[in-house]
Amino acid sequence: MPTPDLVAAELTLTGRITTASNATFLGSIGDVAVVYKPMAGESPLWDFPRGTLAHREVAAYLVSQAFGWGVVPHTWLRDGPLGEGMVQLWQEQDPAQNAVNLIAADHMPETGWKHVLQGRDEDGRMVALVHEDSPALRRMAVFDVIVNNADRKGDHILAMTDGHRHGVDHGLTFHRDHKLRTVLWGWLGDALTADEVDGIDRVSEGLHGDLGRNLADLLSAEEIASLAARCDRLRSAGRFPAPSGEMSAVPWPLF
Secondary structure (H helix, E strand, O other), rough: OOOOOHOOOOOOOEEEEOOOOOOOOEEEEEEEEEEEEEEEOOOOOOOOOOHHHHHHHHHHHHHHHHHOOOOOEEEEOOOOOOOOEEEEEOOOOOOOOOOOOEHHHHHHHOOEEEEEEEEEOOOOOEEEEEEEOOHHHHHOOOOOHHHHOOOOOHHHEOOOOOOOOEEEOOOOOOOOOOOEEOOOOOOOOOOOOOOHHHHHHHHHHHHHHEEEHHHHOOOHHHHHHHHHHHHHHHHHHOOOOOOOOOOOOOOOOOO
16 A cells, blocks of 8 residues: 555646546656546546546556566555546656567567567558567566456556566456457467466455455446456466457557
């Protein structure tokens, strides 16, 4: 849980992220840099209940904590200059690293990368969407399956200098229906590792304890039941799933 100062101390706005679809601000709590998304600035969506995106962001953090992999930065609910909203610790990513990239289709690296799809860019050139083949990104892909992430864009993956990968922007998660849209399809059909299975088990067990009780304040009972079912299905399959359903398997835009 956040310290009392991060919950109660003044949150000062320092800027705005204008590329976000919902109102998203940079801010500070003392000398701590944060991202602030007020509920009042959430754009209505046809398939997600209004005013719930901030709760879903916090729920994603709680599930990330249960996994034990640090995928989602510290995230909590609190009041702010524009009302109650989601607050998350700011992460300074390494500008020299890209965990996901578009490259010329005929320049696919032989090792270290996974191919997702290819097509033509605005100039008619063939390009390929690729992502790195790393344990950190595999864990994020497992996390996305479990939280049913409908919007894992390339820019929602922060490459840190030490090799860690943070995932951000988790408002479109935990829908009761299948909504998985992600750029991380490179391990399709691959067997889960023992570490990945253990992470799923920690979430499943947590749903019967503190995790389940905390999520009950953020998600509906039906959404929590669907979360538990996804854990069971992925654990039973033991492999990364393939896209399913009629909707697009990747978000748009990709970044």
